[in-house]
Amino acid sequence: MIYELDAICAYLADKFFEKGLAPALDDPKRGLYYRWLFFGAGPFAAASDNEHLKVQVAPEQKMFMGYGDYQDTYQALVQGLEQASPYLCGSQFTAADISLGAMIMWQLKMNLLKPHPAIDRYVSAIQQRESLKKNPALFAA
Numbered sequence: 383m384i385y386e387l388d389a390i391c392a393y394l395a396d397k398f399f400e401k402g403l404a405p406a407l408d409d410p411k412r413g414l415y416y417r418w419l420f421f422g423a424g425p426f427a428a429a430s431d432n433e434h435l436k437v438q439v440a441p442e443q444k445m446f447m448g449y450g451d452y453q454d455t456y457q458a459l460v461q462g463l464e465q466a467s468p469y470l471c472g473s474q475f476t477a478a479d480i481s482l483g484a485m486i487m488w489q490l491k492m493n494l495l496k497p498h499p500a501i502d503r504y505v506s507a508i509q510q511r512e513s514l515k516k517n518p519a520l521f522a523a
Contacts, residue, residue: 388423391477392416403477411471418462418470418478422485425449426459434494456496459486463500468507475511483508 395404405411425448432439433452444450462470470478487505489495514520 386423388419388481391481392419395477402474403480405471405474405476411474415471415476415478418482419476421458421462422482425455426482426485429455430489430494460498460500463498463504466500466504466507468504475508479508 392404395401399406405415428447429449429452431437432447439447439451444454449455467473469475470482483505486495486501487508490497490501490505495501508514
């Protein structure tokens with residue numbers, strides 16, 4: 383049994399590899415793909431939850447959190463999206479974009495994520511995809 387959303391995405395992207403939702407195993411972008419695929423459910427979700435629950439992480443405790451604090455995680459997200467061209471793995475839209483993109487759009491919709499030009503560009507690239515235009519409910523929260 384696989385329960386974790388990102389594990390399900392990884393499995394399906396590999397199972398139906400011909401759909402192009404994951405870089406090939408020998409593609410240098412495979413590591414980048416894994417980084418962003420699991421960033422959402424790991425550091426980003428935990429940091430966001432702590433931020434919105436007002437959990438204060440003391441500076442000396444940051445190293446135990448696995449992600450630092452919310453600002454560290456937010457900066458990692460922004461820096462990654464500044465390098466997105468237009469997607470997390472360059473021109474290839476992947477399962478990482480489905481997972482993290484949905485989380486970003488939900489957080490924006492709920493006013494939980496501070497806007498940033500890099501975030502806006504990334505979300506716009508996802509929203510311009512033909513499949514999303516045909517079925518906007520795909521990313522509706």
